[in-house]
Amino acid sequence: QQPVQSPQAVILREGEDAVINCSSSKALYSVHWYRQKHGEAPVFLMILLKGGEQKGHDKISASFNEKKQQSSLYLTASQLSYSGTYFCGTEDDNTGKLIFGQGTTLQVKP
Amino acid sequence: GAGVSQSPSNKVTEKGKDVELRCDPISGHTALYWYRQSLGQGLEFLIYFQGNSAPDKSGLPSDRFSAERTGGSVSTLTIQRTQQEDSAVYLCASNKPERSNTEAFFGQGTRLTVV
Numbered sequence: 001q002q003p004v005q006s007p008q009a010v011i012l013r014e015g016e017d018a019v020i021n022c023s024s025s026k027a028l029y030s031v032h033w034y035r036q037k038h039g040e041a042p043v044f045l046m047i048l049l050k051g052g053e054q055k056g057h058d059k060i061s062a063s064f065n066e067k068k069q070q071s072s073l074y075l076t077a078s079q080l081s082y083s084g085t086y087f088c089g090t091e092d093d094n095t096g097k098l099i100f101g102q103g104t105t106l107q108v109k110p
Numbered sequence: 111g112a113g114v115s116q117s118p119s120n121k122v123t124e125k126g127k128d129v130e131l132r133c134d135p136i137s138g139h140t141a142l143y144w145y146r147q148s149l150g151q152g153l154e155f156l157i158y159f160q161g162n163s164a165p166d167k168s169g170l171p172s173d174r175f176s177a178e179r180t181g182g183s184v185s186t187l188t189i190q191r192t193q194q195e196d197s198a199v200y201l202c203a204s205n206k207p208e209r210s211n212t213e214a215f216f217g218q219g220t221r222l223t224v225v
Binding site: 002030032034040041042043044047087089091095096097098099100101102103 | 141153155160203205212215219
């Protein structure tokens with residue numbers, strides 16, 4: 001089952017913060033986050049394994065709550081380069097199959 | 111090669127023709143995925159190959175779509191009797207689904223236009 005992302009779109013000013021949520025109806029083994037810039041392939045940001053860990057990548061961090069089957073991506077003090085579409089991906093515990101949410105489009109304006 | 115390679119990068123075909131899209135994954139990656147991305151849309155799962163297991167074809171939209179993976183490496187996605195709604199970017203990704211690190215690497219995609 002495809003994970004559900006919210007919101008669908010976000011518009012920010014440089015320096016503002018944003019949160020993107022990802023939820024699943026299935027128990028999760030791990031959650032992946034990717035960013036895709038216009039006309040380019042998605043690029044890996046981070047992976048979170050079950051255990052409630054939190055990770056960071058520059059000023060982008062994420063949390064994973066396996067009980068709630070949710071993950072959130074936090075973008076702090078956003079930069080113009082953060083613009084793009086963010087996808088969460090959930091991995092099947094048995095097969096390793098990776099499926100993605102519908103994406104959240106983030107636009108950072110000067 | 112160093113990354114996932116897809117060919118062709120662009121393909122324009124006439125409605126009703128068959129097309130073949132190729133993906134060359136990262137060497138040693140046992141898992142290979144095909145996704146479809148229509149304009150402004152998300153990553154629609156099509157098919158998943160993992161090692162010697164039977165492929166997961168649950169995302170293929172119709173029997174006009176098929177894929178194979180030869181020798182656990184190169185994969186070909188075939189679309190028969192193409193329709194205009196098949197126009198999209200077809201992305202291939204590969205990874206090693208072992209428990210420590212399963213980062214997926216994407217190719218640059220094949221942009222298919224059916225006219």
